[in-house]
Amino acid sequence: xxxxxxxxxxxxxxxxxxxxxxxxxxxxxxxxxxxxxxxxxxxxxxxxxxxxxxxxxxxxxxxxxxxxxxxxxxxxxxxxxxxxxxxxxxxxxxxxxxxxxxxxxxxxxxxxxxxxxxxxxxxxxxxxxxxxxxxxxxxxxxxxxxxxxxxxxxxxxxxxxxxxxxxxxxxxxxxxxxxxxxxxxxxxxxxxxxxxxxxxxxxxxxxxxxxxxxxxxxxxxxxxxxxxxxxxxxxxxxxxxxxxxxxxxxxxxxxxxxxxxxxxxxxxxxxxxxxxxxxxxxxxxxxxxxxxxxxxxxxxxxxxxxxxxxxx
Ligand SMILES: [Zn+2]
Numbered sequence: 556x557x558x559x560x561x562x563x564x565x566x567x568x569x570x571x572x573x574x575x576x577x578x579x580x581x582x583x584x585x586x587x588x589x590x591x592x593x594x595x596x597x598x599x600x601x602x603x604x605x606x607x608x609x610x611x612x613x614x615x616x617x618x619x620x621x622x623x624x625x626x627x628x629x630x631x632x633x634x635x636x637x638x639x640x641x642x643x644x645x646x647x648x649x650x651x652x653x654x655x656x657x658x659x660x661x662x663x664x665x666x667x668x669x670x671x672x673x674x675x676x677x678x679x680x681x682x683x684x685x686x687x688x689x690x691x692x693x694x695x696x697x698x699x700x701x702x703x704x705x706x707x708x709x710x711x712x713x714x715x716x717x718x719x720x721x722x723x724x725x726x727x728x729x730x731x732x733x734x735x736x737x738x739x740x741x742x743x744x745x746x747x748x749x750x751x752x753x754x755x756x757x758x759x760x761x762x763x764x765x766x767x768x769x770x771x772x773x774x775x776x777x778x779x780x781x782x783x784x785x786x787x788x789x790x791x792x793x794x795x796x797x798x799x800x801x802x803x804x805x806x807x808x809x810x811x812x813x814x815x816x817x818x819x820x821x822x823x824x825x826x827x828x829x830x831x832x833x834x835x836x837x838x839x840x841x842x843x844x845x846x847x848x849x850x851x852x853x854x855x856x857x858x859x860x861x862x863x864x865x866x867x
Contacts, residue, residue: 613763680716
């Protein structure tokens, strides 16, 4: 599953390639699982929208969209071949013709409809920017045709990925951003929590997007055992932990995200550089600091790796 550093890397790659481009038309596949918003709502929100920005929020990729009302009013696009969109286009044309240029903001400020397209990659989702003639991969669930002539495609064999849309500023992932949170806010997350610190780190309602690998690596660097009750950890140790979380995520982002799954970045290149794991996946191998064999335990169904000597 792509973790925060991979998603950050993908979002940055996409931002470079599609920011400023306009979605001309949208094709959506028949499979229902990937569509968290309805197909008609997704198409209506995306079509003729300009991609103003692409960014990561937790493990979501958020496309900030702007729909120019003046443009919509003056140039309702003709109905396209896609039957699913034809009816909608006719409706929009009808609505658009009732908007006068003055109402649409001509001569004043241009008005924009702001919205967001939100993509969660799930286990095997990928976003590809490609030329229209390139072969459409099996398990392609969405194709956005861009005014630059390229296509942005969402491919997901296992269909745990999700596509949705939200109106301006509506979308807000739960939890706080681990790379932005300050110490006071971080301390407050764990106050009074009797759960193991590892579970608390993975709780998406507390922190956004810290996955299993990065939780283990952060706990090792902070010298904390994964089973330690969150509420028993001192302020100073939590300060160390926050620094470790930021350091580990930042290192992985710098390296382009580490990944174990079959995974392709936005340029279609396979694989990422791997962060050198100090504990994750190193059961029975010697600790890189003290040579004690690394232990593996299971907490809430997830593997946790730690050094019984270095971590208390
Ligand atoms: Zn050790």
